Amino acid sequence: MRDRQVRPLSALSPDEVGRLLARAMESASVLAPVRRGRSSFAFAWIQDPAEAVFSYPRTILPPKQALLPPREDLFTFERAPEPVIRPPAAPGPITLFGVHPCDLAAIGQLDWAMQSRHDITDPNYAARRAETTIIGLECLPDEYCFCPSVGTANTREGADLFLTPIGDGFVAEALTEKGNALLGSVEEARPPTPEELAVWKGWADNKESRASRRLEARPEELPDLLEAEYESEVWEATAARCYGCGTCTSVCPTCFCFDVEDMVEVGLASGARRRQYDSCQFPDFALVAGGHNFRGERPDRVRHRWFRKFVYLNREHGRAFCVGCGRCTKACTADIGLVEVLNAVIAEARREEAE
Ligand code: SF4
Ligand code: SF4
Numbered sequence: 001m002r003d004r005q006v007r008p009l010s011a012l013s014p015d016e017v018g019r020l021l022a023r024a025m026e027s028a029s030v031l032a033p034v035r036r037g038r039s040s041f042a043f044a045w046i047q048d049p050a051e052a053v054f055s056y057p058r059t060i061l062p063p064k065q066a067l068l069p070p071r072e073d074l075f076t077f078e079r080a081p082e083p084v085i086r087p088p089a090a091p092g093p094i095t096l097f098g099v100h101p102c103d104l105a106a107i108g109q110l111d112w113a114m115q116s117r118h119d120i121t122d123p124n125y126a127a128r129r130a131e132t133t134i135i136g137l138e139c140l141p142d143e144y145c146f147c148p149s150v151g152t153a154n155t156r157e158g159a160d161l162f163l164t165p166i167g168d169g170f171v172a173e174a175l176t177e178k179g180n181a182l183l184g185s186v187e188e189a190r191p192p193t194p195e196e197l198a199v200w201k202g203w204a205d206n207k208e209s210r211a212s213r214r215l216e217a218r219p220e221e222l223p224d225l226l227e228a229e230y231e232s233e234v235w236e237a238t239a240a241r242c243y244g245c246g247t248c249t250s251v252c253p254t255c256f257c258f259d260v261e262d263m264v265e266v267g268l269a270s271g272a273r274r275r276q277y278d279s280c281q282f283p284d285f286a287l288v289a290g291g292h293n294f295r296g297e298r299p300d301r302v303r304h305r306w307f308r309k310f311v312y313l314n315r316e317h318g319r320a321f322c323v324g325c326g327r328c329t330k331a332c333t334a335d336i337g338l339v340e341v342l343n344a345v346i347a348e349a350r351r352e353e354a355e
Helices: 015-026 101-117 123-130 177-184 194-210 219-228 233-241 298-317 327-331 338-354
Strands: 009-012 027-037 041-046 072-079 082-086 093-100 132-137 160-165 169-174 258-264 270-277
Touching: 009 015, 015 027, 015 093, 015 132, 015 177, 082 327, 093 101, 101 123, 101 132, 123 132, 132 177, 160 177, 160 194, 169 177, 169 194, 219 298, 219 338, 233 298, 233 338, 298 338, 327 338
Parallel strands: 027 093, 093 132, 132 160
Antiparallel strands: 009 169, 027 041, 072 082, 072 270, 160 169, 258 270
């Protein structure tokens, strides 16, 4: 769905997008997709606009790292000469460049989880988010993507400016005043031609038809379908292949579970409270005081991953907590496909319903 547009569409050449990026770098740290090796891409803090790529299938890790870093100190402390607790330094302005629609949707879900859920706001996340400008970038699904199945293929919410490739250049949509100001800094921006506008308008249909991986149910049907299959053998069969490595959750743009640990110097004079990503696929994730483990067996942990995304948070938030980016499937060391597992469970539920 398109957000309110505050400025007419503009056409930009790749050089003009480079100048826009250079302008953004004058006042903010810029996280942008860069090439890694022959065929991989990663979000990295760039020093030069030429490092950024303007077309890529997906990055290994999502841009989530700018808002919720894999590891951070929540505060540090010293006991002497006077006890003191130091909060983290205030973040400076951040620009996320080249964010695909699925990752925009994921940032929207993180905003809910880290700033609104249970009426609690995570101050570190909120401080970074308030300083963030987002430049979105249109893309085409590859064989791992299933964004149309979870309704994220055409997300614009969260972007201040959005770029759609059109032949040699881009159509730029300013979606907020921040995006408008950024676009206004490129003096050469001109209105798109009717031909360019036709390409821009056709992009959404193109995406729908390109996504070959599909869920066999609508996201809102999934809580009931999965709950009917709580005891399904699919979970055992998937767990028999799974190594429990946690790669799937590490690369996921919507996973937000973390562990908190106090790191105290040996003399107890100073230390830090540190948090880092955790994974529900690790054996000790649900281990509690007294030694009880709520998900001590691997099939329980495997099932939990699908239930968390498609049942629990789907009910609580009103949408599946998966944006169809395909990262978990592409990265899985055991070649376990998220959609294939889901479709096997859906088929089983439908078969039993029909009996
Ligand atoms: S569960 Fe997999 S496909 Fe869904 S958002 Fe996470 S990494 Fe992407
Ligand atoms: S990446 Fe694959 S093997 Fe590793 S925990 Fe996830 S599903 Fe299991």
